[in-house]
Amino acid sequence: MARQPRFSLSRRAWLATLAGATALTKPVFGAIKPDITLRFSHVVAEETPKGLAARRFKELVEQRSGGRIGVQVFPNAQLYGDQDEIQALQLGAVDLVAPSLSKFGRIGLPEFELFDLPFLFDDLSAVRRITLGPLGLRLLSGLPRQGLVGLGFFDNGFKQMSANRPLLEPKDFAGLRMRVQASRVIAAQMRALGARPITLAFSDTRRALETGVVDGTENPISNFWTQAMHEVQSDLSLTDHGYLGYAVVTNQRLWQHLKAGDRELIQQALQQALTFANQIADTQNNQALQALRQAGTTRIHILNTGQRTRLREAVKPVQQQLASRIGASWINALQQALH
Ligand code: LMR
Numbered sequence: 001m002a003r004q005p006r007f008s009l010s011r012r013a014w015l016a017t018l019a020g021a022t023a024l025t026k027p028v029f030g031a032i033k034p035d036i037t038l039r040f041s042h043v044v045a046e047e048t049p050k051g052l053a054a055r056r057f058k059e060l061v062e063q064r065s066g067g068r069i070g071v072q073v074f075p076n077a078q079l080y081g082d083q084d085e086i087q088a089l090q091l092g093a094v095d096l097v098a099p100s101l102s103k104f105g106r107i108g109l110p111e112f113e114l115f116d117l118p119f120l121f122d123d124l125s126a127v128r129r130i131t132l133g134p135l136g137l138r139l140l141s142g143l144p145r146q147g148l149v150g151l152g153f154f155d156n157g158f159k160q161m162s163a164n165r166p167l168l169e170p171k172d173f174a175g176l177r178m179r180v181q182a183s184r185v186i187a188a189q190m191r192a193l194g195a196r197p198i199t200l201a202f203s204d205t206r207r208a209l210e211t212g213v214v215d216g217t218e219n220p221i222s223n224f225w226t227q228a229m230h231e232v233q234s235d236l237s238l239t240d241h242g243y244l245g246y247a248v249v250t251n252q253r254l255w256q257h258l259k260a261g262d263r264e265l266i267q268q269a270l271q272q273a274l275t276f277a278n279q280i281a282d283t284q285n286n287q288a289l290q291a292l293r294q295a296g297t298t299r300i301h302i303l304n305t306g307q308r309t310r311l312r313e314a315v316k317p318v319q320q321q322l323a324s325r326i327g328a329s330w331i332n333a334l335q336q337a338l339h
Helices: 011-019 049-064 085-090 110-116 124-131 134-140 184-192 202-211 221-226 252-257 260-295 305-315 317-326 328-338
Strands: 036-041 069-074 148-163 177-180 196-199 216-219 235-251 299-301
Touching: 036 049, 036 085, 049 069, 049 148, 049 260, 069 260, 085 148, 085 235, 110 134, 110 184, 110 235, 110 317, 110 328, 124 134, 124 148, 124 235, 124 260, 124 328, 134 148, 134 328, 148 221, 148 252, 148 260, 177 184, 177 202, 184 196, 184 235, 184 305, 184 317, 202 216, 216 221, 216 235, 221 235, 221 260, 235 252, 235 260, 235 305, 260 299, 317 328
Parallel strands: 036 069, 177 196, 177 216, 235 299
Antiparallel strands: 148 216, 148 235
């Protein structure tokens, strides 16, 4: 629920809080003043799988509660970015966030970096065997260790590689400074390709590409397009080399404080919003690819079988290198669930 945060916020966060003027803070039910207002903060644009999931969640909660429960969505890292969104949640300054699964390793949950292993999943149905199955529940059960409650997973999609040169063979990555999320597995992936991983917040990535702080990056196309990375990246390779998905998490104190009926209403609305997000994620990424083709700013490369095989071979050592960090039991459980 909206409350005065008990820790110093970044200047940007205070300005955004004071402004409060985002299209997604207005209640669906006009003037009704909600008894409870949930603040949902995330780092991507509204027209992305995560942005649309948050919007759908807001609509469902406010409709089903008759406006008694409000949801304020703060997209584009308006309130909090990579470096402080989880801390803000733990301290109760926001009520819901949906970080990339790659970002849980640095808060003491390295098993989540399972999802970052390159070429792990053949398609989204394989991913859902994990995220919608018992292993996904086991992963979420670790969140209370950090004072959090995991409410569910959902997809963005498969990541592509971009730079200002064609990335067709492993040797093409040599010496490139590649922006990565705060994940040891993704860093190891880039090193295996001879590149230098540079961890930066998502909201700083576009500018870092523009100013040459980094040479390239990886992301699903919906993020690449909505952050206008195509304006500063001449080449994009459709590698589908890794998966990017999310977990919606809330604060344990908030969750326990809610009345059982409200918890049930919120959880049902969220599950429906996440199902919706999984239904539209592929479409969102395909539409972004279409828009990118039409923009004509960036050469789009499709790897042939040999190139894809060599890319896959180059990053193969990552799983062995990071097995002790992730936990061999997690890797074994995942392999069993997939095969
Ligand atoms: C990234 O940091 O590249 C992504 O996790 C951003 C997002 O949340 O999709």
